[in-house]
Every structure is written in structure tokens, then in C-alpha cells.
Amino acid sequence: xxxxxxxxxxxxxxxxxxxxxxxxxxxxxxxxxxxxxxxxxxxxxxxxxxxxxxxxxxxxxxxxxxxxxxxxxxxxxxxxxxxxxxxxxxxxxxxxxxxxxxxxxxxxxxxxxxxxxxxxxxxxxxxxxxxxxxxxxxxxxxxxxxxxxxxxxxxxxxxxxxxxxxxxxxxxxxxxxxxxxxxxxxxxxxxxxxxxxxxxxxxxxxxxxxxxxxxxxxxxxxxxxxxxxxxxxxxxxxxxxxxxxx
Amino acid sequence: xxxxxxxxxxxxxxxxxxxxxxxxxxxxxxxxxxxxxxxxxxxxxxxxxxxxxxxxxxxxxxxxxxxxxxxxxxxxxxxxxxxxxxxxxxxxxxxxxxxxxxxxxxxxxxxxxxxxxxxxxxxxxxxxxxxxxxxxxxxxxxxxxxxxxxxxxxxxxxxxxxxxxxxxxxxxxxxxxxxxxxxxxxxxxxxxxxxxxxxxxxxxxxxxxxxxxxxxxxxxxxxxxxxxxxxxxxxxxxxxxxxxxxxxxxxxxxxxxxxxxxxxxxxxxxxxxxxxxxxxxxxxxxxxx
Numbered sequence: 001x002x003x004x005x006x007x008x009x010x011x012x013x014x015x016x017x018x019x020x021x022x023x024x025x026x027x028x029x030x031x032x033x034x035x036x037x038x039x040x041x042x043x044x045x046x047x048x049x050x051x052x053x054x055x056x057x058x059x060x061x062x063x064x065x066x067x068x069x070x071x072x073x074x075x076x077x078x079x080x081x082x083x084x085x086x087x088x089x090x091x092x093x094x095x096x097x098x099x100x101x102x103x104x105x106x107x108x109x110x111x112x113x114x115x116x117x118x119x120x121x122x123x124x125x126x127x128x129x130x131x132x133x134x135x136x137x138x139x140x141x142x143x144x145x146x147x148x149x150x151x152x153x154x155x156x157x158x159x160x161x162x163x164x165x166x167x168x169x170x171x172x173x174x175x176x177x178x179x180x181x182x183x184x185x186x187x188x189x190x191x192x193x194x195x196x197x198x199x200x201x202x203x204x205x206x207x208x209x210x211x212x213x214x215x216x217x218x219x220x221x222x223x224x225x226x227x228x229x230x231x232x233x234x235x236x237x238x239x240x241x242x243x244x245x246x
Numbered sequence: 247x248x249x250x251x252x253x254x255x256x257x258x259x260x261x262x263x264x265x266x267x268x269x270x271x272x273x274x275x276x277x278x279x280x281x282x283x284x285x286x287x288x289x290x291x292x293x294x295x296x297x298x299x300x301x302x303x304x305x306x307x308x309x310x311x312x313x314x315x316x317x318x319x320x321x322x323x324x325x326x327x328x329x330x331x332x333x334x335x336x337x338x339x340x341x342x343x344x345x346x347x348x349x350x351x352x353x354x355x356x357x358x359x360x361x362x363x364x365x366x367x368x369x370x371x372x373x374x375x376x377x378x379x380x381x382x383x384x385x386x387x388x389x390x391x392x393x394x395x396x397x398x399x400x401x402x403x404x405x406x407x408x409x410x411x412x413x414x415x416x417x418x419x420x421x422x423x424x425x426x427x428x429x430x431x432x433x434x435x436x437x438x439x440x441x442x443x444x445x446x447x448x449x450x451x452x453x454x455x456x457x458x459x460x461x462x463x464x465x466x467x468x469x470x471x472x473x474x475x476x477x478x479x480x481x482x483x484x485x486x487x488x489x490x491x492x493x494x495x496x497x498x499x500x501x502x503x504x505x506x507x508x509x510x511x512x513x514x515x516x517x518x519x520x521x522x523x524x525x526x527x528x529x530x531x532x533x534x535x
Contacts, residue, residue, distance in 0.1 A: 047418075050418075050421070050422055051421075052418055052421065071422060071423075071424050072424065074422065075422070076418065076419060076422045078416070078418055078419065082416070082418065083415060083416045084273075084275075084415070087273065087414070087415045087472075088273075088466065088469055088470050088471055088472045088474075088475045089411070089415065089470075089471070089472055090470065090471075093411075094415075097408075097411075097412050097415070097416070097419065097423075100408060100412055100420075100423050100425065101423040101424060103408075105409065105424075105425070105426070106405055106406060106409070108408070109408070133470035133522075135470075149419075153423075
């Protein structure tokens, strides 16, 4: 049974279709790049799957059950600018929030939760910054704190919205390492991604999206010149043949 | 206790209540909702009077709670229907407040409640309006009301601390974790309504906004921890009450006015000298050593 199945999802803002009849099914343990131009509906896809935005039609199944019943299996890493980094809290506290689902409502974090949050910070190389106020972290460090929080959540499927945007080289490397670790642990990860040059290196699967699914499948066979041209409306000219197939 | 002590205690309780609730309003960028609710609860108070024919604590709290939540709900509803959020707030609270004003003028000859009192409050009269049990005075009514609301506020914040924190910091994350974010929002609005109505008598509707927002905005400048910000905000409210009362006695001016001015003065001083986010520090950082 595939961990994530999306069936005929349609989303509209003010009667204007943003996503049209989107269907795809992701096998377990795959890293999936969600690729498409600005306004293609990539973030909307994630938000609609997570029920932040109402769907007009369509279903999302997580391990065979509707998403609503399997919420705890799905972790979300929003775009970095979606929160106020001036909020009075430190890095450890933010990572600890990843544990809230496990801790349960109205209960306090236990020592195990704090230990685990520290381990997750360590995994992204942020342990020395545990007590640092989050506004005093660089963009890349903030992104790593978000990833550590996702790790702490210990979900089976992750949705990450543009984790590579505006980060330094060290953070990019750390994120790639983390994605691979998640993969070896059998997690399924969807990543909204912009940099076409790195798609072949980072992802097993790609979802080429422009309001509807242009192509979905293994990177090897799907990430082709024709598909990319179709997705971007013929506006992509800078790619060399080493980055794509066909 | 002396007259002065009762007034200081009342003002301090207002400061603590407002400081706690205000912290979350500031962090959730909902400061203007406090303006809305502090006005619209007037309708709740009048409504409570029409039903119970007296202006006692509990019925007043219930009336304010109902209208406060109604305000929140209407603002949310209009916003969902495509009205700008700030416009929705402006429409809802002015309407509800105006209905309150009309009703007050209708009952003006029968009830001790006037618009000026509701807007400005009169803390100077608080010590004389005492609660009696078995013919014995057990202190001013305002103190009991404020103390009761403080117990509710502290209980809610301690009980749902992490839920308040995450839904204020990262709403979407909170939703995916199954945190009841809508419930939390309405609980906070309920706390705001109760705090407003309990503070009404003392500082009035306009100045309660100052007590809600200014100490919290000040505390935000001084600390990087939510728990510290809550305590700081409450303490700044108390400090402003003390200073305000002193100013009022020395210059023989309105007590609630002087308290609100004090919150403003403390804010502007903090804006310059606060160690982490103050302007002076930022300025020093920028200039070459």
C-alpha cells in the first residue's frame, strides 16, 4: 500500500482554479521533488493536502486511510517566512514543538521529549545554538531548526515547502543529508523545489506541476526536456544536458 | 486596609490580568481585537442588566462573555466572507457598542450606568462599593471580581501553556499536530472578555486597551522567553498602576488616566534602553566601535 495517494484534487480561490484534477501516488521511502513555475500551485498542493485550504474535489489517503484520520503520520515543514521569528522563544523550544503531538494535549513535555529534541538539534548541527533566541539565528540556521522540529515529530510522511530557499551551502548539504537519512528510515518526503539543476541529484521521483500534473514518476524517466518545457511553458533554456535526460 | 491600598490593589489586579492576556494578543498580532471587545462588552453589560435587573458581578461576566465571543465570531465570519480583517473589526465593534449606547440611554433613568463611566471608569469609587456577607464587609466588589477573573486567566494559561504557545507561534503547525486551535482562540477571546469587563469599573473601556497592549508590547522589548514575557508584562502593569496613582494624587488628576500615561512612559523609556531590542543598543551596534 502506498503511503500517500492523492485522487483528483481540485482547488479554487474565488472560483479561479488553482489546481485541477491532481492525482498521484507515492511509494514508500521515496524523495519526491515537486517542481513547477511560480504560481503553479506547489504550496497550494501541500496546504490543500493538509486541509489548510478547502478542496473543491478530491481525496488524500495516507496509508490507505483519509488524511483526517492519519494526521499524526504527516509532518509539515512550512516556508521559513511563514512564522514570526521575533517570537520570544529559543531553538530548543521550537524543536520541542515537534513533540507536542506525542506529548498529548494539556500535558507538559517530559525529559525524554527534551532529550529527543536535543538529539534532533544535534543531527542538524544546531546543538550549540539550542538556547539561542530564534531571531538571532541566520536564515540557514532557522531552516535547520525547522528540520530538527520535523525530525522530532517522527512522522512517516513529510511535506517540506521550499526548504532550500535562501540557505547557505552548509545548510543545503545538511538538508540533503537529512533527506537521505529519512529515506533510509523508510520515510516518504515531498519537497517543493526550485533549483532545476539539482533535481536529478536530490530526488528519486518528481512531480511536475503547473495547475495540473504535467508528469509524475521516477526522475530518470520523467524529468525530461519535453516535460520541463511543457511545465514551464517553454521558458527554460539554461539547463545543460547533464542535468536532465532525453 | 486603607483607601489607598484598596485602589492600588485594584489597579494592580487590572495590570496583572491585562498583562497576561495582552501578551498573547500582542504575539498573535490581535491588538485591535482588544479595542473591539473592550467596547462591545458594553452591550453585554447592558444586556445582562436587562435580563437580571441588577449590575452584579456574575451576570455582568456572563453578559460580557457572550458578547465578547459574539464579536470574535462575527469578525471571523465577515472575514471569511471576504471583508478585510480590520474593516470587519471596525464594523462589528462599533455596531455592538452603538447598540449598547442606545440601550443605556433608554434605561438611563433607572440604572446607575452611563456612557462616560463605561468609557473612563472611576477607580476612585471602588473602595466604597463593598461586598457584604452576613452584614460584614469583606472588601470592595471590584477586588473580588478581578481576583476571580485572575484565577481563571492563570488557570487557562498554566493548563494550556504549550497549546497557547504553539498556536501563537505557528498556527499551521499547530493544526497539523491536532491542537484545537479554534478552541484556543475562543478561550483567549473569552479570557479577554472577562478581563475587560472586570477592569471596566476601574479603568474604563478605553484605558483597558492601554493596559492590555502597552505593558505587553513593553515586555516584548525586554525578554526572549514567553514565560518571562508574561511575568514581565504583569509586573509592568503593576508598576504603571503604582506610578500612575502617585502622579494622580500629587497633581490631583484622573487616576486611570495617569496609569495609562504611565504605561506609555514606561514603553517609550524601554523602547530606548531595553537591553536586547532597544533602539540605543541597535544604534550602538551599528556605529563603528
